[in-house]
Every structure is written in structure tokens, then in C-alpha cells.
Amino acid sequence: MRNVAVVGAGVSPFGRLDALLYQEIGRPAVNDAIENAGIDRKLIESCYYGSCGGVGVGHEIMNECGMIGIPITRVVNACSAGSNAFRLAYMDIASGMSDCVMAMGIEKMKDVTMAVVGGGTRFQIEAKAFAHGSPMSGGGGGGGGGMAAGFALMGRAHMKIYGTKVEDFANITVKSRRNGSKNSKAEFQNLMTLDEVLDDVMINDPLTRSQCCPRTDGAAAVVLMSEDFVKKHHIDTPIWVKGSAMGSNFGGANERAWFKETGSAYPPGFLTDYLVAQKVYKMAKVGPKDFYDRGFVECHDCFSVSEYVHYEDFGFCKKGEGSAMINDGVVEIDGDLPINPSGGLLSVGHPLGATGTRQVAEIFWQMTKDKEVAKRQVPDKHLDLGLQHTLGSPGIGFTNVMHVFSRDL
Amino acid sequence: MRSIQESLITRLKVPTKIGNKIKVKKCNNCGNIRNPPRTYCNRCQGTDFTEVTFGPKGEIITYSSSYKRKATDKQRFFGQVRLFSDNGKDSMGLGGTFDVESIDELDIGQKVELVADDRYNIFKIVRE
Ligand SMILES: [Zn+2]
Secondary structure: OOOEEEEEEEEOOOEOOOOOOHHHHHHHHHHHHHHHHOOOHHHOOEEEEEOOOOOOHHHHHHHHOOOOOOOEEEEOEOEOHHHHHHHHHHHHHHOOOOOEEEEEEEEOHHHOOOOOOOOOOHHHHHHOOOOOOOOOOOOOOOOOOOOHHHHHHHHHHHHHHHOOOHHHHHHHHHHHHHHHOOOOOOOOOOOOOHHHHHOOOEEEOOEEHHHEOOOOEEEEEEEEEEHHHHHHOOOOOOEEEEEEEEEEEEOOOOHHHHHHHHOOOOOOOOHHHHHHHHHHHHHHOOOHHHHHHHEEEEOOOOEHHHHHHHHHHOOOOOOOOHHHHHHOOOOOOOOOOOEOOOOHHHHHOOOHHHHHHHHHHHHHHHHOOOHHHHHHOOOHHHOOEEEEEEEEOOOOEEEEEEEEEEOOO | OOOHHHHHOOEOOOOOEEOOEEEEEEEOOOOOEEOOOEOOOOOOOOOOEEEEEEEEEEEEEEEEEOOOOOOOOOOOEEEEEEEEEOOOOOEEEEEEEEOOOOHHHOOOOOEEEEOOOOOOOEEEEOOO
8 A cells, every 4th residue: 555645734614604605615625725735736636525415515616626527426424424535535545546636525514414314224213212202313302402312321321330420521521612712713712611511501411512512514625645746746744644444333232242342331432433443553553652642633522422432442541531531631732642622523513524624634734733723733742643533423323434644654 | 926025025014012012033043132123133144033022121221311492391311221031031222211200210220111102112110
């Protein structure tokens, strides 16, 4: 396989952008990425884009940006769509097929439905058995708040098994808002106190509203290049992809497999997170400790509970010890292991298809000390390694994608 | 002769809820529990099954409260229950709604029973 680098990134402002056309949201991200890379757009040979709502919108955007006739592939894989598009772009170059590829993601959330599979899945059959509406559907019957329900159930299990407090989860939002206040692209740039997070509207106990990511619109794009092209076009700050891994699993309690792998009876976490982390660490020849020594993380904090269990499932601490990570400031920008310096999904927002490429953009900008992240710059000693992660639930199971980046080849 | 469509259908059109119990299939090859029942096992692709009856006894795996869209909405509580088979040898996870008034009545490990209801999975607390 060939070496592949990220050489430029662009992100649109994130927020409620209903009044805008897809082209109006996506074009600035694509053009900014090309300008950030400092290349001629004619070099781009193909494009992969994540979008769960808009059919063909990436094709339209690439056309509007003057890249006509190249292969363009839409990736629909729920919250992992953008990461999955990035992975395909990486594979396109690593395989030798292309030398310069764009990975993009865009979403207008009003066009997205999570009811992506046609009524016959185990998940959907079971959902019908909840009296007064399914807590997972998010609509009708007053059942629940959508995806929040599953993470609330996970949080409750964690509290029972490990004595985790509601404050521990809520503190993740406090940290997220602090970082988001330094991100001019974030949907939420306001600070919140612990009491404000805890006193917010209850969605599904223990998750209050501000512990759930918002339904945000936005776009993000990155340019990838082969090692040959990096040299040929004199790219001075390439950020190398050192590992790419992906996995899938049924949602809910895969109890037996979880027990076998981790020794824990009920999964207050994600088995796929654990397994995919092992895969990506192996490919990149790193371990969790390396990120303490010289790295940082952009991970899928769709809910406070999800960021919390990622700490444990990625091996940054033992199962049940995630509280110290947040309460002792370990994961702050100036902490021992900065996690989600951008503000993450909780504050930046979560346009499904755009999130993965938005995370890669953050890692690229942090590692190249771009002016875009000046207010939230991760300290120098942590800029050698970047870990990117999304967790998607395309209707029934989970799709996880992870990447490791390095400044050194 | 069966039509092509018929030969592709693998759902078992049998009622799974019988009063406060659920009838499901257990794979004779690998022990996998199939709910809802199908004609094949999704773990080993086997087609040889034994019928096993689960419930009404179970215990709470985890729980949460519903989102009240309007202040006047009734507060509901839902979660996952580990439902035990008649002979106590097997268990399976089942989602449903708890027949309680407050989240304080719920605890992980709390004994519950499935209520007879054709449409919904409703669990009541078993007080010892
Ligand atoms: Zn089987």
C-alpha cells in the first residue's frame, strides 16, 4: 500500500442552514479545502462524499466547484458516512488508483431519516412492542428522544455497575462548551456551568438536552494525496494517514461477545469501539499510551455518555474509571490527553455525513497549527499523533470508523 | 407447488406472545435464541430448532425515562429486561415499558414480570 497524506481542509459554518441550498453550504468547504492545500483543483481525480439525506448533492457541489467529469461516490452510512467517505478516498490513493482525491461530507438534517431500512429488522419489530411509542423512534406517542434513549440506557447501566455519577457525564458537556466557545464554526459557542447542564430539559434520564448533540447542518471537505504527489507538488505540511480501520456490530446487548472480550457482563460501552481501536492501533503501530505521550483525539461524542465510554473502550483508562478522565481535567486541551478540542459533536453539531471529514479537518488544522484553531490550539507535545473516530448506527447495528494521523511519515 | 415468493419467505407466522409468555426458537446446533422467530439461525445458518417459552419472570438490565414533549405528557419509563425461560436455563434480552409511576421504583437487577398484553411488552415490578 502507498502512503497517503491529508494536505488541506475546509469547513462551512455549522448551524441551522435550512434556508441555504446544498451548493451554498458545500461549495465554500470544498473551495476552502483546495485553497488550504494550495493546489490546482484540476489535480483532483475523484471524490467520495458522505450524505444521508441529499441524493446526488455532492455531484452537484463538485460540478459547481468546476470539477466536472471525475468519479464521484456518495456514501450513506449514518453518522459514519463522512469517515467512511474519507476511508474510501484513502483506499483509492493507497491502492495506486489515484494520486489526489477529495473526501467531503454534507448534511441538511431536515432531509435525513434514520428509518433507512424497510420495516423488517429485529430492531424495528422490537420497537413496535413499546407501549405508547418507541423510545428509539424520536417521534409520536411521547416515547422518547430518538437515539438518546439507547445512550441513556447505556449510561444507567454504567452508573449501576461502576458507581458513575450524573455529574460525570454532564461535565463532558461543560468541557465541550468550553472548547466550542473557541470555535467560530460551532453551532453552540456559549459556556455552560455544571448546574445549567444538569438543570436542562430532561430527554432520557440521565441525559439532559445539552448532553445530546444538536441536529446541525453543515459541510466539511479534505484533500488527500499520495506520497509521490506530496513531493511533486512541494506540499510542506502533509499529515500522514498511519492507520484506517472499520467494523460493524449489532446495536444493543451483544452480551456474550462483550463478555468474552472484556469480562464485563452487560455492555456499558461499545464492543465495536474496542475492537476497531485495537485494529487501528495495530495498523498504526501505536497504543493508547502513545496518545498520552504525544497525541490528541477527535471522537464521536454524540451524547455525553458516548464520549465517556470511548475513554474506556479506546483503552485510555480501565472500564469504570472514565470519571477521573473528565473530572481531573485529563481530556482538556491543556490536559494529559486532549479529547475533542473542537468542541466535538455536542457543541460543533452533528450533520451526519459531514462529521467525519469535519473531525479530520480539525486534526489537520491542529497538527499544521492553522490559524483556524489558534484559539484552541493543542500544545506542541501532543501534535505528533491524532486519533479520529465516528460511531454510526445505520438503522440496526453500528458502524465504527477510526483513523490515526501523524506529522511524520 | 409454492411460488418463488413463498419459498423466499422465512418469517414464521406464529403468535409469539401467549398470555404473559413469549414463544421463541432455540437453534439446536448452536443454542442461539431467535426472537422474532425465523426458519433459519442467523449465527450458524442452521434450520433445526426447539421451541422455548420465556417469561413471565425477568430482571431489569437497564432503564430510562421517556422525553415529555409537552408538560402534560405522561411520564413513561422503558428499558431492557433479561427474560428467563420456563426451565431457567436460558435468558434473552427484551425491550419494553415499565408499569411504574416513578423512576425511583426501578433498579438494575430488580425482579419484574411480563404482563399479558398482545401488542406491547409491559413489565410490572415484583415485590418480594
Ligand atoms: Zn445456530
